[in-house]
Every structure is written in C-alpha cells, then in structure tokens.
Amino acid sequence: xxxxxxxxxxxxxxxxxxxxxxxxxxxxxxxxxxxxxxxxxxxxxxxxxxxxxxxxxxxxxxxxxxxxxxxxxxxxxxxxxxxxxxxxxxxxxxxxxxxxxxxxxxxxxxxxxxxxxxxxxxxxxxxxxxxxxxxxxxxxxxxxxxxxxxxxxxxxxxxxxxxxxxxxxxxxxxxxxxxxxxxxxxxxxxxxxxxxxxxxxxx
Numbered sequence: 243x244x245x246x247x248x249x250x251x252x253x254x255x256x257x258x259x260x261x262x263x264x265x266x267x268x269x270x271x272x273x274x275x276x277x278x279x280x281x282x283x284x285x286x287x288x289x290x291x292x293x294x295x296x297x298x299x300x301x302x303x304x305x306x307x308x309x310x311x312x313x314x315x316x317x318x319x320x321x322x323x324x325x326x327x328x329x330x331x332x333x334x335x336x337x338x339x340x341x342x343x344x345x346x347x348x349x350x351x352x353x354x355x356x357x358x359x360x361x362x363x364x365x366x367x368x369x370x371x372x373x374x375x376x377x378x379x380x381x382x383x384x385x386x387x388x389x390x391x392x393x394x395x396x397x398x399x400x401x402x403x404x405x406x407x408x409x410x411x412x413x414x415x416x417x418x419x420x421x422x423x424x425x426x427x428x429x430x431x432x433x434x435x436x437x438x439x440x441x442x443x444x445x
Contacts, residue, residue: 244306246390247380247434251293253286255305259298268294273305280312287381287388313381313390317346319356321398322375322439323364329419331406332428333363336413339432341439343393344412352394360398364417365407372397376442378435395439 244255259270269292271282279297286295299305320343323331332339344359346352353371361367375395381388406417420428422445429437 243302244309245379245438246309247378248287249380250434251286251289251295252434253283253295253297255297255299255302255309257298257300257302257305259296268292268296270296270298273297273299273308276308276311279308283309283312283388310390313388314384316384316389316391317352318343318391318393319346319352319359319396320344320393321356321360321369321371321396322443323360323369323398323400324372325400325419327419327421329421330425331360331364331400332418332420333408333414334416334418339428339436341395341436343395353396356394356396356398363409363412363414365409366400366402366404368402369398369400372399375439378438380433380435393435395442397443 243258246253246255259272269286273279282297286292297305297309320341322341325331331342333342334340342360342363344355344363346355350358357369357371360369373396375397377392377394379390379392381390383389408414408417425440425445429440
C-alpha cells in the first residue's frame with residue numbers, strides 16, 4: 243500500500259480493497275485507466291471535507307506507475323536528527339513544526355541531500371547517518387499542475403555542542419531540541435508526513 247498526503251487529507255493506493263472497505267471511511271475507487279485516474283485526482287484535490295480516498299487495483303505496481311504519470315515528480319531528502327541527550331531536532335517554519343529537508347540538487351544522492359539540507363537549515367555539521375528510514379509522499383500545486391514530492395528520510399546522530407541556528411532565508415523561525423516525551427505536544431502542530439516519520443520509529 244502507498245500513502246500520499248494532499249495537505250492533511252490522505253490518498254491510498256492498495257491491492258486489497260476488502261481490507262480497507264470494511265474498516266475505513268472515505269471514497270473508494272477501482273482503477274480503470276489513466277484518463278479516469280487523472281480526473282479523479284483533480285476532483286479529490288478540490289475537496290475539503292472528505293479526508294480519505296482509496297484507489298484499488300490488483301496490480302499495485304501498475305497502479306503506482308499510472309499514479310505517478312498524473313504528477314510532476316519532485317525529489318527531496320531530510321533528516322531526523324538525534325543528539326547525545328536523546329533529543330530530536332525540530333524546526334518551525336510557516337506556522338508548523340517540521341524536520342529539516344529539501345530538494346535534491348543535480349547529481350546528488352538522497353543521502354547527500356539529507357546531510358546538506360540539515361547542515362544548511364540548522365547551521366550544524368559533523369552529522370552521521372545511522373540508517374535510512376521511510377519515504378513519504380505529498381502533493382502541492384506546481385507550475386500548471388500538481389507536484390508529487392517524494393522525501394527520503396534518514397536517521398542522523400549529532401554529537402557536537404553547537405547550538406542550531408535557523409536558516410532565515412528559508413523561512414525557518416526557530417530550531418529546537420525536543421525530548422521524546424515532549425513530542426506529543428509538537429506533532430499535532432506539524433504535518434502528517436512528519437508524524438509518519440516518528441510513527442515509523444515507534445515513537
């Protein structure tokens with residue numbers, strides 16, 4: 243199954259219709275062809291009150307490939323940074339608590355982009371990647387259509403003592419180290435994709 247965020251609403255691609263239909267609320271659609279899919283995505287993007295759309299097809303990879311054709315692809319990477327006190331580094335940008343992330347530059351790997359973005363957005367260096375985490379997907383208006391941004395996340399360690407400095411030119415107002423116990427008061431003021439990163443770690 244694949245999950246894609248449309249702001250705070252969710253779209254799921256699945257090959258198991260019965261599993262979700264029995265326990266979920268939302269719109270359900272059986273994939274037929276690319277033209278129908280494009281029209282459906284345009285329709286769902288205009289909605290505000292229906293918060294879930296499930297698209298079913300027996301071949302999940304065929305469905306995923308067709309779905310991607312409906313968007314302009316954007317690739318990004320970000321870091322979930324932990325320090326020696328077992329605190330997590332959050333940034334505050336455009337009214338939301340977020341994790342440092344950004345688009346890949348030409349000939350740059352996801353891992354390289356993740357390190358660079360954390361260093362640039364938080365003003366720290368000497369980061370080490372512990373492991374790759376998940377990839378999240380969200381959409382937003384772009385040029386004359388919709389972008390589908392894939393963000394690959396990496397768990398990172400920071401053992402330095404420098405105080406993170408927000409990158410103001412990227413609209414970052416604040417950087418803050420937060421304990422695991424404190425996260426529950428921050429995540430409701432964040433994005434669904436960011437919550438999913440912490441859920442992936444079992445937090």
